[in-house]
Amino acid sequence: MELLEVGEYPCPESWGFFEPFIGSLRPLRMVSTPQGVNMSVRDTSQPLPGGVRVENPSEVKALLYERPFFEGECVELTDGVFDIREEQRDPETPLQAGGCRLDSVGSLKICGGLWVGCGAPGYEGRQYILEEGEYVGWWEWGGRMDSLLSLRPIMT
Numbered sequence: 001m002e003l004l005e006v007g008e009y010p011c012p013e014s015w016g017f018f019e020p021f022i023g024s025l026r027p028l029r030m031v032s033t034p035q036g037v038n039m040s041v042r043d044t045s046q047p048l049p050g051g052v053r054v055e056n057p058s059e060v061k062a063l064l065y066e067r068p069f070f071e072g073e074c075v076e077l078t079d080g081v082f083d084i085r086e087e088q089r090d091p092e093t094p095l096q097a098g099g100c101r102l103d104s105v106g107s108l109k110i111c112g113g114l115w116v117g118c119g120a121p122g123y124e125g126r127q128y129i130l131e132e133g134e135y136v137g138w139w140e141w142g143g144r145m146d147s148l149l150s151l152r153p154i155m156t
Helices: none
Strands: 059-069 071-077 107-110 115-120 124-130 133-135 150-153
Touching: 059 150
Parallel strands: none
Antiparallel strands: 059 071, 059 107, 107 133, 115 124, 115 150
């Protein structure tokens, strides 16, 4: 899965992907959450009908944990991280999480906003759409082992 930013793409090659191909396409939009649905405890493997749901689109926050089931070191993010293994964060944003780094992401909590996680540094590689909620392990966000190496909120 890949994420295209807002803009014009006159031909598939302009998307910036090697041998681009579309099997399916879905626009992302913020919609209000139905009353009575607690996003922090819902089953994230089953999407809610009507699209991606975010209760706090303007209050972006993510907690990354080193190991599954929210164990090990924890880093709080309020903006993108270019490479979780490096202390350097996205060059366009201030340093986050007190300069802390992780060797891997075993679990995470999306407390606010809609995020895209990437399997390689620099927002490259496989991409995973992360709604508000808890992901106790890489299998819950559809990842391959602990291969989440960069992460950023999607601005709408």
